[in-house]
Amino acid sequence: MSKTIKTTCPYCGVGCGVLATLKDGQVSVKGDPDHPANKGRLCSKGSALAETLALDGRLLKPVVHSAETTWDNALDEVATRFKQTIAKHGPDSIALYVSGQLLTEDYYVANKLMKGFMGTANIDTNSRLCMASSVAGHKRAFGADTVPGNYEDLEQADLLVLVGSNLAWCHPVLYQRVAAAKAARPNMRIINIDPRHTATSDLADLHLAVAPGSDVALFNHLLCAIHEQGAVDSAYVAAHVNGFDAALEAASSGDVSVTGLPRADIDAFTRAWVGTEKVVTIYSQGVNQSTAGADKVNAILNCHLATGRIGRAGMGPFSVTGQPNAMGGREVGGLANMLACHMDLENAGHRATVREFWQAPQMPDAAGLKAVDMFRAVGDGRIKALWVMCTNPVVSLPEADRVKEAIEGCDFVVVSDMYGDTDTAKLADVLLPATGWGEKTGTVTNSERCISRQRSFLPAPGEARHDWDVLADVGRRMGWQAAFDYETPAEVLREYAALSGLAAGHGRDFDISALSDLSNEDYDDFTPQHWPISADRNGGRFFADGQFYTPSGKANMLPLHHRSPANAPTAAHPFVLNTGRIRDQWHTMSRSGLAPRLSQHMGEPYVEIHPRDAEDLGLKAADLAEVTSPHGRAVLRVLISDKMRRGEVFAPMHWTGTHASDGRIDALVAAEVDPVSGQPESKASPVKITKLQAAWYGYAVTHDKSVVDTDYWAIARVGNGWQAELAGMTAPEDWEDEARRLFDLAGADVQVVQDPARGLFRLAAHRGGQLIAALFIAPAPVELARSHLIGQLGGNDSGALAGRAGANQPDPGATICACFNVGVNTIIEAINLQNLISVEQIGAALNAGTNCGSCRPELAAILASAQHREAAE
Numbered sequence: 014m015s016k017t018i019k020t021t022c023p024y025c026g027v028g029c030g031v032l033a034t035l036k037d038g039q040v041s042v043k044g045d046p047d048h049p050a051n052k053g054r055l056c057s058k059g060s061a062l063a064e065t066l067a068l069d070g071r072l073l074k075p076v077v078h079s080a081e082t083t084w085d086n087a088l089d090e091v092a093t094r095f096k097q098t099i100a101k102h103g104p105d106s107i108a109l110y111v112s113g114q115l116l117t118e119d120y121y122v123a124n125k126l127m128k129g130f131m132g133t134a135n136i137d138t139n140s141r142l143c144m145a146s147s148v149a150g151h152k153r154a155f156g157a158d159t160v161p162g163n164y165e166d167l168e169q170a171d172l173l174v175l176v177g178s179n180l181a182w183c184h185p186v187l188y189q190r191v192a193a194a195k196a197a198r199p200n201m202r203i204i205n206i207d208p209r210h211t212a213t214s215d216l217a218d219l220h221l222a223v224a225p226g227s228d229v230a231l232f233n234h235l236l237c238a239i240h241e242q243g244a245v246d247s248a249y250v251a252a253h254v255n256g257f258d259a260a261l262e263a264a265s266s267g268d269v270s271v272t273g274l275p276r277a278d279i280d281a282f283t284r285a286w287v288g289t290e291k292v293v294t295i296y297s298q299g300v301n302q303s304t305a306g307a308d309k310v311n312a313i314l315n316c317h318l319a320t321g322r323i324g325r326a327g328m329g330p331f332s333v334t335g336q337p338n339a340m341g342g343r344e345v346g347g348l349a350n351m352l353a354c355h356m357d358l359e360n361a362g363h364r365a366t367v368r369e370f371w372q373a374p375q376m377p378d379a380a381g382l383k384a385v386d387m388f389r390a391v392g393d394g395r396i397k398a399l400w401v402m403c404t405n406p407v408v409s410l411p412e413a414d415r416v417k418e419a420i421e422g423c424d425f426v427v428v429s430d431m432y433g434d435t436d437t438a439k440l441a442d443v444l445l446p447a448t449g450w451g452e453k454t455g456t457v458t459n460s461e462r463c464i465s466r467q468r469s470f471l472p473a474p475g476e477a478r479h480d481w482d483v484l485a486d487v488g489r490r491m492g493w494q495a496a497f498d499y500e501t502p503a504e505v506l507r508e509y510a511a512l513s514g515l516a517a518g519h520g521r522d523f524d525i526s527a528l529s530d531l532s533n534e535d536y537d538d539f540t541p542q543h544w545p546i547s548a549d550r551n552g553g554r555f556f557a558d559g560q561f562y563t564p565s566g567k568a569n570m571l572p573l574h575h576r577s578p579a580n581a582p583t584a585a586h587p588f589v590l591n592t593g594r595i596r597d598q599w600h601t602m603s604r605s606g607l608a609p610r611l612s613q614h615m616g617e618p619y620v621e622i623h624p625r626d627a628e629d630l631g632l633k634a635a636d637l638a639e640v641t642s643p644h645g646r647a648v649l650r651v652l653i654s655d656k657m658r659r660g661e662v663f664a665p666m667h668w669t670g671t672h673a674s675d676g677r678i679d680a681l682v683a684a685e686v687d688p689v690s691g692q693p694e695s696k697a698s699p700v701k702i703t704k705l706q707a708a709w710y711g712y713a714v715t716h717d718k719s720v721v722d723t724d725y726w727a728i729a730r731v732g733n734g735w736q737a738e739l740a741g742m743t744a745p746e747d748w749e750d751e752a753r754r755l756f757d758l759a760g761a762d763v764q765v766v767q768d769p770a771r772g773l774f775r776l777a778a779h780r781g782g783q784l785i786a787a788l789f790i791a792p793a794p795v796e797l798a799r800s801h802l803i804g805q806l807g808g809n810d811s812g813a814l815a816g817r818a819g820a821n822q823p824d825p826g827a828t829i830c831a832c833f834n835v836g837v838n839t840i841i842e843a844i845n846l847q848n849l850i851s852v853e854q855i856g857a858a859l860n861a862g863t864n865c866g867s868c869r870p871e872l873a874a875i876l877a878s879a880q881h882r883e884a885a886e
């Protein structure tokens with residue numbers, strides 16, 4: 014028996030449709046050919062979803078003060094403590110911190126519970142770290158948080174400008190759609206604006222390595238060029254735009270040299286932008302995560318408004334959303350300053366509508382605390398009861414060590430998660446087991462305003478429950494039976510849709526009122542639809558008619574001035590730390606970290622640094638570096654690369670205290686926020702870098718997740734167990750004893766080879782003839798064929814101690830193609846031996862890049878460097 018259901022990927026905001034098939038207890042996934050976002054494609058993360066569904070590590074029962082208990086006990090405790098705290102200290106002494114990975118129905122109930130019933134606006138979301146600057150920029154310019162266009166615009170554009178977006182790794186299926194459009198229309202040009210050269214830059218005709226934080230200066234300069242070159246659409250501006258003159262005057266006083274870009278590149282950019290009618294400007298975290306984030310957004314919007322290039326096919330500004338329901342959370346009012354359906358908390362009319370609709374006993378009239386301030390308030394005791402749902406702030410918030418201390422010191426902390434061992438879950442007083450992807454059911458909205466269903470195809474494990482259901486239960490236990498009397502998510506969606514009809518009455522853009530009488534069957538069968546969905550509006554682009562959501566109906570251009578990042582490098586902290594994502598991990602790795610093939614692309618936290626900076630610091634490839642800021646410390650593997658600008662380093666955001674000893678990069682990031690949006694500056698923190706001179710370095714594979722507590726460690730899932738990169742500041746007296754402490758070697762057949770004088774030690778342990786652990790120690794970073802050793806784990810080959818493959822088993826090297834498990838060495842060898850000259854030929858020879866295609870940018874880069882080497886020889 015097999016059944017296939019249509020659902021939506023739980024990772025990025027592209028919102029790909031997934032076909033999940035359950036057969037003989039096994040799940041397999043593939044892209045849904047009928048979904049408008051992906052038309053059958055999936056990226057490496059989406060393709061590996063089935064590998065993340067095992068129940069290891071899942072939280073299966075509620076836990077109160079470290080003891081498993083019943084839901085009744087746990088939720089009574091939550092309701093009682095929240096009620097007592099409100100009674101004693103007022104409603105603003107409690108807070109709920111939620112996530113763009115909640116489904117719309119979860120989010121709606123959370124928002125209603127806090128803003129309508131608990132009586133506080135202290136509910137904010139990790140979207141504050143993600144989309145807040147775009148929301149603020151859209152609201153300032155358009156009067157509402159509206160994304161005007163759709164994905165087809167990206168394909169139809171003649172010029173695509175990507176600002177602070179690594180689309181190739183972060184929105185891979187959208188990137189593939191763009192790459193296919195460019196291949197079909199070679200005249201389409203792509204410009205990428207990013208301080209780093211990324212996988213996305215490889216597709217670009219022009220890469221502008223801007224100085225961090227200088228985007229306002231660049232787009233102000235573009236606005237001047239638009240004006241000087243006669244490209245202002247005066248009729249459009251006169252009819253539909255306010256503030257043109259002031260915006261231009263402010264822009265004219267700017268100085269584009271702060272971008273640090275060569276004049277010729279700036280001119281090439283402005284020429285292309287001014288000269289191309291169909292231009293789409295995509296922006297993401299390089300824009301949003303900045304103390305000038307909202308201004309960066311408006312600087313981009315200014316240029317589109319001045320030229321009237323908005324609301325028409327193939328043109329417009331386009332903010333790509335990060336999380337699967339980042340957009341849905343914005344719609345539903347997840348941010349501390351919003352109400353549901355794009356209504357504003359601080360607007361008395363909007364408030365009255367929502368209060369009446371909810372029959373809310375109390376409703377705050379001012380915005381609540383935004384994420385960074387919320388955790389400051391937790392730290393200084395203003396917030397005494399905190400509920401964290403579907404996010405991992407101990408890892409993802411800036412000044413993360415301070416956040417950790419704040420949570421540790423808080424009187425009462427509830428965490429709802431799928432896993433009980435995340436860095437945040439470990440600090441909870443009450444842990445509530447949540448259902449996850451494959452078990453949950455509800456709706457999400459992607460970057461192009463398309464609402465899709467997530468559908469369950471697996472039963473809830475153990476006693477895990479849906480987040481909306483738990484929130485509603487707490488609402489009922491606090492005395493609001495009628496308001497939280499939901500039995501299905503469909504009921505929640507109907508209520509929300511009805512409210513959106515009232516919002517539309519206030520002239521809001523968000524309107525899904527046609528769904529207010531959706532039957533349960535229609536909800537089950539719901540196919541992806543772009544909002545608005547009302548009696549008279551259905552999908553389509555916004556602003557085609559030049560009408561905006563401001564009181565005057567005109568859009569606003571804003572006068573903007575360049576501001577540098579809040580903290581400039583100093584003699585003590587001379588490097589700028591940029592942070593972001595890698596291709597195959599999702600955020601704090603609680604799910605993507607479970608799939609072995611996703612850990613083999615990049616298996617350890619690292620810092621990417623320019624070769625000359627590395628040389629100045631005495632750093633060699635694969636050394637360990639200690640990176641410090643005034644707020645914290647990390648220890649990271651050195652990756653030397655000429656893709657960085659000098660004086661700047663990059664580190665991924667993914668590593669946690671569960672995956673590495675010192676990999677939490679947000680421990681270093683200063684909690685500086687944008688004054689308009691409250692979004693933190695995650696991409697420009699001054700840091701110091703020094704070489705960490707360890708006494709020994711190690712690499713291990715082990716079949717169980719042993720206790721690794723060496724000075725430095727980083728673990729990753731591999732085929733039959735785990736790998737660990739290790740280092741220590743002092744060498745143990747006896748390495749074999751140390752190995753027995755690190756791994757469970759009871760009853761194992763242990764082989765050792767050592768050369769104490771040279772600091773070399775190798776150990777292989779077999780049990781029942783199978784390799785269960787191997788440890789390699791050296792006085793310098795261990796050079797050995799990791800993929801070879803990983804392949805040996807669980808096998809019965811006695812050659813593990815050699816540390817490298819025999820002549821008949823070449824070492825494939827780091828995994829590039831996660832779908833077919835093809836390593837870099839295999840690819841280089843095939844290119845050389847078979848004279849491959851295109852990504853397609855690599856695919857034909859090795860299958861690499863032929864399934865999800867996420868590695869195609871890297872295949873192109875490997876090909877280019879192989880060809881470059883050949884040309885040089």
Ligand SMILES: Nc1nc2c(c(=O)[nH]1)N[C@H]1C(S)=C(S)[C@@H](COP(=O)(O)OP(=O)(O)OC[C@H]3O[C@@H](n4cnc5c(=O)[nH]c(N)nc54)[C@H](O)[C@@H]3O)O[C@H]1N2
Binds near residue numbers: 593
């Ligand atoms: N593989 C993967 N994909 C993901 C995610 C994931 O965890 N893993 N997360 C999802 C989420 S929630 C989000 S928000 C998106 C984020 O998607 P992106 O925003 O594309 O990803 P980031 O790597 O955070 O940052 C993008 C780029 O901004 C650049 N940048 C830094 N400073 C500046 C600057 O001052 N100006 C400009 N112009 N650029 C700058 C960085 O060098 C980086 O390459 O990805 C989504 N997709």
Ligand SMILES: Nc1nc2c(c(=O)[nH]1)N[C@H]1C(S)=C(S)[C@@H](COP(=O)(O)OP(=O)(O)OC[C@H]3O[C@@H](n4cnc5c(=O)[nH]c(N)nc54)[C@H](O)[C@@H]3O)O[C@H]1N2
Binds near residue numbers: 112404435
């Ligand atoms: N330095 C730096 N920091 C950053 C960023 C950066 O670029 N640089 N990016 C920021 C951005 S854009 C984002 S979006 C954040 C992301 O940061 P987080 O939101 O902290 O990251 P996740 O790992 O996605 O956390 C989601 C948690 O919810 C759990 N979970 C999954 N599904 C469910 C569910 O259905 N219900 C419940 N209750 N739990 C569930 C997961 O196990 C996981 O623990 O990080 C931000 N932090």
Ligand code: SF4
Binds near residue numbers: 027059186187
């Ligand atoms: S691009 Fe990849 S991660 Fe994003 S929704 Fe599609 S399959 Fe999921």
Ligand SMILES: [Mo]
Binds near residue numbers: 335
């Ligand atoms: Mo995000």
